[in-house]
Amino acid sequence: MDWMKILAAAGVVMMLFFMWPAYKHWSQNGPKAEKGDWQAVVLPLAAIVGFVVLLIMMVR
């Protein structure tokens, strides 16, 4: 249904509009990463990727 797509698009545009100030705030005032910070994030996220692949294999 076209009107549903238009409604969904309006919702997404509204989210983008309201997310912009948060993005601006965190990119300008947020603390910068220190040595080892990103490594501490990449490891659990890699575990999540592996876990999701495992779940997909379970339901196949």
Next chain:
Amino acid sequence: MNQFDLSTARSQESVLATNKVLKNTYMLLSATLVFSAIMAAVSMAMTMPPMAYMISVIGAMVLGIFVLPRTANSSKGIGVIFLITGLMGFGLGSILSIYLALPKGPEIIGTAFGGTGIIFLGLSGYALTSKRDFSFMGGFLFAGMMVVLLAVLANLFMDLPALSLAISAGIILLMSGFILFDTSRIISGGETNYIMATYGLYLAIFNIFISLLHLLGALSGDD
């Protein structure tokens, strides 16, 4: 009281306040998740059409953007957060009805549910035990969300299944990042309002569940 005693008392006060926010957040999160599940069951019993999902989510989004931040510092905020999560649960029910009709539907829903629980508990446990400050991820996470939203907007009109799967995978990673980010903000005292903290964690759990459901449904060969 000397300077050392004063600073120790202050730091103990701050730890107690942080623990209180954390405890209240997890209690409210549990209650809202149970309420969402009840509303999803109600929606399934009423056999709501799929459009109920979109209408409920947009309604919840409007409440989350315009009403919740204004009421989060009062007792009205509790009612608003239950209204938002109830609406989202109600919308979710119509999606679950579609998946239940698939041959592997109950297995897919059960796997997505268990998977979401393990992801949330694992990441929360990691953020709580590592005691790292993940607030440096803020800019990256919000930029990532904006890219994903632009991709969602484009795919509304392009209807590319591969892009849709990539969006779901991206959302799972971004929401996982948000769990680390939100939990570390509670621990570090960056978020002192447990209603707003609950809202952030609830959204991350909800989005991981929906995206996992989509990925599992599409890649199980049933979708």
